[in-house]
Amino acid sequence: MKGKKGLLFAMVSFLVIAAAGCGEQAEINREYSEIMSRATEDRFSATEIRDYKGVRLDPSIGPRDNSITGIQSVNMEEYTLSITGLVKTVTEYTYEEVLEYPSVEKLITLYCVEGWDATILWEGVRITDLLEKAGPLEDGKILVFRCHDGYTTSMPLSEIQEKDMILAYHSNGAPLPEPMGFPFIVVAEDKLGYKWARWVVEIEVSDDVDYEGTWERRGYDNEADVPFEE
Numbered sequence: 766m767k768g769k770k771g772l773l774f775a776m777v778s779f780l781v782i783a784a785a786g787c788g789e790q791a792e793i794n795r796e797y798s799e800i801m802s803r804a805t806e807d808r809f810s811a812t813e814i815r816d817y818k819g820v821r822l823d824p825s826i827g828p829r830d831n832s833i834t835g836i837q838s839v840n841m842e843e844y845t846l847s848i849t850g851l852v853k854t855v856t857e858y859t860y861e862e863v864l865e866y867p868s869v870e871k872l873i874t875l876y877c878v879e880g881w882d883a884t885i886l887w888e889g890v891r892i893t894d895l896l897e898k899a900g901p902l903e904d905g906k907i908l909v910f911r912c913h914d915g916y917t918t919s920m921p922l923s924e925i926q927e928k929d930m931i932l933a934y935h936s937n938g939a940p941l942p943e944p945m946g947f948p949f950i951v952v953a954e955d956k957l958g959y960k961w962a963r964w965v966v967e968i969e970v971s972d973d974v975d976y977e978g979t980w981e982r983r984g985y986d987n988e989a990d991v992p993f994e995e
């Protein structure tokens with residue numbers, strides 16, 4: 766019987782210790798989530814708005830940077846946005862010239878394949894407005910976005926037209942911060958994060974329907990539709 770009691774004692778002790786461990790773990794979890802929400806809070810800049818029509822916005826700087834070669838600092842004295850490829854006239858815009866087009870506001874969530882997402886109020890210009898002056902040719906079915914860091918990605922022009930996608934220069938009512946792609950980010954509505962080209966310097970009109978960008982070449986799906994569960 767001594768043996769059984771010993772065993773019972775051992776089991777109870779184990780449970781007590783395990784329960785204490787759980788409590789400790791819960792405490793660690795609570796502290797962790799507090800630190801995390803403070804970190805989220807810290808990512809907001811003073812000029813950013815925090816909610817829009819009752820929707821809580823996320824800071825326009827992500828939890829961490831996964832850019833292929835780090836955050837880019839674009840020299841605005843030399844910056845132009847070029848529209849190239851299958852167009853009647855290759856066209857270059859200065860930052861100010863882009864901002865002259867009618868502005869469009871959209872509340873859109875960016876979903877990264879790494880599991881985080883950010884709901885941000887974007888303001889920018891229609892990509893189709895930028896193309897109009899260049900005059901895309903009939904065969905130009907694809908837009909290839911080229912960025913300051915050498916990153917590229919592409920999307921069918923038809924989807925950009927259907928969604929009326931924008932090139933954003935403001936996030937949450939403030940100028941787009943460098944980590945989010947200053948001067949411009951493609952707001953690739955309903956597409957995964959890797960379609961959201963940041964620090965865009967060139968939009969090439971192409972007939973290459975099989976074009977694969979930086980991540981697509983490494984095996985990421987070229988459609989990149991957000992797999993909505995709702």
Ligand SMILES: Nc1nc2c(c(=O)[nH]1)N[C@H]1C(S)=C(S)[C@@H](COP(=O)(O)O)O[C@H]1N2
Pocket residue numbers: 827829830831832833834876877878912913914916957958959960961962963964980
């Ligand atoms: N120029 C450029 N744009 C880019 C990237 C990049 O490395 N370079 N990364 C893409 C990816 S994978 C995501 S999820 C979004 C947000 O990047 P972040 O996770 O580094 O904030 O930007 C996209 N646009």
Ligand SMILES: [Mo]
Pocket residue numbers: 831877878879958959
């Ligand atoms: Mo990503």
